[in-house]
Amino acid sequence: MSKTLIDLQNISKSFDGQLILDDLNLYIKENEFITLLGPSGCGKTTTLRIIGGFETPEKGKVIFDGEDITNLPPYKRQLNTVFQKYALFPHMNIKENIAFGLKIKGKTQNYIDDKIKYALKLVNLDGYENRMPDSLSGGQQQRIAIARAIVNEPKVLLLDEPLGALDLKLRQDMQYELIRLKNELGITFIYVTHDQEEALTMSDTIVVMNQGYIQQIGTPEKIYNEPENAFVADFIGDSNIIRSTMVRDKLVNILGVDFECVDTGFGTDKPVDVVIRPEDVILTEINPDDPKGKIQGVVSHLLFKGVHYEMEVQANGFEWHVQSTKCFPVGTLVSIDVDPFNIQIMNKPEFEDEEALKIDE
Amino acid sequence: MFLIALFLYAPIITLIVLSFNSSKTRAKWGGFTTKWYVSLFKNDAIMSALFNTLLIALVASLVSTLIGTIACISIMNLRKKTRSLVMGVTNIPMLNAEIVTGISLMLLFISFNFRFGLGTILLSHITFCIPYVILSVMPRMAQLDPHTYEAALDLGAGPVYGYIKVVLPEIMPGITAGFLMAFTMSIDDFIITHFTKGAGVDTLSTKIYTEVKKGIKPEMYALSTIIFLTVLVLLLLVNYKPADRKKPAGKEQSA
Amino acid sequence: MNKQKRYRKLLGTPYYLWSVFFIIIPLGMVFYYGLTNRNGSLTFENIAAITQPEHIKGLFLALGLSFLSTIICILLSYPLAMILSAMKVSTKSFVVFIFILPMWMNFLLRTMAWQTLLEKNGVINSILSFVGLPALKIINTPSAIVLGMVYNFLPFMVLPLYNCISKIDENVINAARDLGANSFKVFTKIILPLSVPGIISGITMVFIPALTTFVISKLLGGSKILLIGNVIEEEFTQASNWNLGSGLSIVLMIFIIISIIITNIFDKGGESNFL
Numbered sequence: 086m087s088k089t090l091i092d093l094q095n096i097s098k099s100f101d102g103q104l105i106l107d108d109l110n111l112y113i114k115e116n117e118f119i120t121l122l123g124p125s126g127c128g129k130t131t132t133l134r135i136i137g138g139f140e141t142p143e144k145g146k147v148i149f150d151g152e153d154i155t156n157l158p159p160y161k162r163q164l165n166t167v168f169q170k171y172a173l174f175p176h177m178n179i180k181e182n183i184a185f186g187l188k189i190k191g192k193t194q195n196y197i198d199d200k201i202k203y204a205l206k207l208v209n210l211d212g213y214e215n216r217m218p219d220s221l222s223g224g225q226q227q228r229i230a231i232a233r234a235i236v237n238e239p240k241v242l243l244l245d246e247p248l249g250a251l252d253l254k255l256r257q258d259m260q261y262e263l264i265r266l267k268n269e270l271g272i273t274f275i276y277v278t279h280d281q282e283e284a285l286t287m288s289d290t291i292v293v294m295n296q297g298y299i300q301q302i303g304t305p306e307k308i309y310n311e312p313e314n315a316f317v318a319d320f321i322g323d324s325n326i327i328r329s330t331m332v333r334d335k336l337v338n339i340l341g342v343d344f345e346c347v348d349t350g351f352g353t354d355k356p357v358d359v360v361i362r363p364e365d366v367i368l369t370e371i372n373p374d375d376p377k378g379k380i381q382g383v384v385s386h387l388l389f390k391g392v393h394y395e396m397e398v399q400a401n402g403f404e405w406h407v408q409s410t411k412c413f414p415v416g417t418l419v420s421i422d423v424d425p426f427n428i429q430i431m432n433k434p435e436f437e438d439e440e441a442l443k444i445d446e
Numbered sequence: 447m448f449l450i451a452l453f454l455y456a457p458i459i460t461l462i463v464l465s466f467n468s469s470k471t472r473a474k475w476g477g478f479t480t481k482w483y484v485s486l487f488k489n490d491a492i493m494s495a496l497f498n499t500l501l502i503a504l505v506a507s508l509v510s511t512l513i514g515t516i517a518c519i520s521i522m523n524l525r526k527k528t529r530s531l532v533m534g535v536t537n538i539p540m541l542n543a544e545i546v547t548g549i550s551l552m553l554l555f556i557s558f559n560f561r562f563g564l565g566t567i568l569l570s571h572i573t574f575c576i577p578y579v580i581l582s583v584m585p586r587m588a589q590l591d592p593h594t595y596e597a598a599l600d601l602g603a604g605p606v607y608g609y610i611k612v613v614l615p616e617i618m619p620g621i622t623a624g625f626l627m628a629f630t631m632s633i634d635d636f637i638i639t640h641f642t643k644g645a646g647v648d649t650l651s652t653k654i655y656t657e658v659k660k661g662i663k664p665e666m667y668a669l670s671t672i673i674f675l676t677v678l679v680l681l682l683l684v685n686y687k688p689a690d691r692k693k694p695a696g697k698e699q700s701a
Numbered sequence: 702m703n704k705q706k707r708y709r710k711l712l713g714t715p716y717y718l719w720s721v722f723f724i725i726i727p728l729g730m731v732f733y734y735g736l737t738n739r740n741g742s743l744t745f746e747n748i749a750a751i752t753q754p755e756h757i758k759g760l761f762l763a764l765g766l767s768f769l770s771t772i773i774c775i776l777l778s779y780p781l782a783m784i785l786s787a788m789k790v791s792t793k794s795f796v797v798f799i800f801i802l803p804m805w806m807n808f809l810l811r812t813m814a815w816q817t818l819l820e821k822n823g824v825i826n827s828i829l830s831f832v833g834l835p836a837l838k839i840i841n842t843p844s845a846i847v848l849g850m851v852y853n854f855l856p857f858m859v860l861p862l863y864n865c866i867s868k869i870d871e872n873v874i875n876a877a878r879d880l881g882a883n884s885f886k887v888f889t890k891i892i893l894p895l896s897v898p899g900i901i902s903g904i905t906m907v908f909i910p911a912l913t914t915f916v917i918s919k920l921l922g923g924s925k926i927l928l929i930g931n932v933i934e935e936e937f938t939q940a941s942n943w944n945l946g947s948g949l950s951i952v953l954m955i956f957i958i959i960s961i962i963i964t965n966i967f968d969k970g971g972e973s974n975f976l
Contacts, residue, residue: 137596137600138599138600139596139599158599158604158605159596159599159600160599160600160601160602160603160604160608165600165601166596166597166600168593168596168597169593170591170593172591172593172594172596172597173594173597174594174597174598174611174612174615175594175616176615176616185598185601185603185611186601186602186603189601189602189603189607190602233597233601234600234601237601237602447781447784450777450781450855451799453852454799454800454803454852454855455803456818457811457814457815457817457818457852458803458806458811458814460814460817460818460824461810461813461814461817464817464824513715513716513719514716516712516713516715516716517712517713517715517716517717519709519712519713520709520710520711520712520713520714520716520717521713522709523706523709523710524710524713532713532717532720535720535724535725536720538724538728539724541905541909541957541961542954542957543909543910543912543913543930543950543953543954543957544910544913545913545914545915545930545933545934545950545953546731546913546950546953546954547727549731549933549937549943549946549947549950550727550728550730550731550950551723551727552937553727553730553731553734553943553947554722554723554726554727554730557730569723570723572719572723573719573723573724576716576719576720580716605705630805633807634805634807634808636808636809636916637915637916640934640938641937641938650807651807651808651809654807654809654810654813655809655916658809658813658816658920659919662813662816662817666810666813669810670806670807670810670813670814673806673807673810674806677802677805677806678802681798681801681802681805685794685798
């Protein structure tokens, strides 16, 4: 088990009287790829900026390697940031951009030259020393921004939606690149994004945030398969979130039909939310004259998505979102079933308000 | 198009031609001469006015560029309401009639017992130059990606070093433009100087005004010619320097 | 970071103090003098003095001449700006250069040049009499003043207009053509509305200086034609009646404010920039 590197304790921050972070507690371990994920305005960027030293929290402490750095200015912190839209210095060439931090630290010219070479090689852009930032493509500028940060050998690299400005294909390439970099450098990455796919692909740990609160912390698998509340379930991937009743341990009533499940400890006859991923819904075509299966429904929409088909099925007053490799044309009568371990039970929020925390994108 | 060019240049060409006319009356061409140039340079009053003009323009534009640029940093950080108030006040000298600005400063100097002279001209020029500096620096500052400054801090630069290394080069074109604008505004100003200069102190503009009221002397034509040629050379230098870099593109188009 | 922000705000102190002392207080003094008499007691007679025949004549003449000059400037500038923006990049910069060049010449010398041209024995009349045509009597008439105004302020109308027109996306014009608009329709429905901000800033940059000038009228209008600017100037430099001069200045400022408000009403987008 690696040690804790950054510890955020009871952080609160507001802008113009609006609370952005409310009593946030989070620790980040050494060598971790941790992603802060959430819709815009959830406080993820503010959290990153507090770690980077660009904002000071009103309450709470930032502990870095056992030291309180809450009021330390950014230029005295041992971490570096890769900014949204890169923030390269437009009047300096690539070499000067990368050398910026090293020159301030008073490194020798030889050391700086070696470092530039090493960093450019690392980001696959050797030979670009004398180019100007605006002559580079978005993806290349992105790599330079990373190179500029890592030559300073930070213990932590902060990345603020670094892929946001790139197009889809490039974004996917850069995801692999970032994982490779992280493994080669062996440092901590704190990554901020609103893109759940990015988060799932790259992270060791995902922190899902909404409206200044942490909703769930866990591995990508855990976040995806076992969302703790409706917000997480809704935000991470597609899902069917259905109001149901927990009949007793390992039995849940969904839309009037009892399903076996694996969860326990929710009490008896308690209202709960059930999350079922679209790819976990099993459809079977049935004969109209001989209806069987747990829930019957009719396919109302069909879309071909390449790897799979996406369908909507009207059944028991609910619109089921279904992904399947098999095609069921619109109008087909189908039965719906779900394996017990694919039914995820969530406590219903105590206030209706809390449930209303929807994605505002 | 050609007519408008003629309209714009006819007076200037006339001035140039007359500056070489040896006859004192402009109705007649008395033969080519350069004597008016000689007597112009021997005219102490005009020479000292020229010196005053350049001195005032240089000092006023330097001071207003400094004050204005620093003020921009501050204005950017103001709340929206305070900022629009400040910008409103900044706009006053530009929108108001020069004559009103001139007399208002004159009243100020009289009431506070300033001694009229180079000093009062300088204070007035700085006053109307600062808004032009702010106006040209401000958009540059607003365009600035706030993250580049933060990136500098992030890489270990202190606030002052970060500003000088990263922000200043970015807004430099704005500062240069503001400086040049302030300089030309100051050189060209007549009205405000007219009200804020003391007796005996003259800039080129006020000198020309008194001379012209008395009746135009041929030396004035010589002076106009010299000023026109200086402006022409300066503008050519300024305009064709950046054009050099773009030359390949320009050539392709004209070919 | 918050502390830094406070420091940065403090950097503006020199300018804020400067503008209070050299912009706000002087303006306050104009109002103080304008609203008091020589003994320092409150009065409106300096403002009411605008109704005196010579003052009201000066004001109306200034309004009329500057309005006329502004119209002439628009009429001359519009085709010019359109031709300019249609030009090739290489020729364009040359032509713009040609237009800016005279602007850099000292304003008084430029006006003096016209005096030389228009005088009774001036260059134009010499040429006319040489060809055998009757002499023109323009100098010391309102026409000479309008000519001087147009000459001095024309570039201030051409440049903002040109900036505005050249920024119009060519595809917008193409789209209008595509949708069936002929050249006339393209002009009235697309180019004209889109160039309103340019016209507006052009008007502010021509009308206000023309309205308030006293130099052009003095040099080209002789001593008999007095614009409101000349009246005010004489109150300060010759009559030394600051109260009256300030009172008339307040009236002048009211007209400036009115003209700014009128132009802003026409500029619906509110996007006019003054340079």
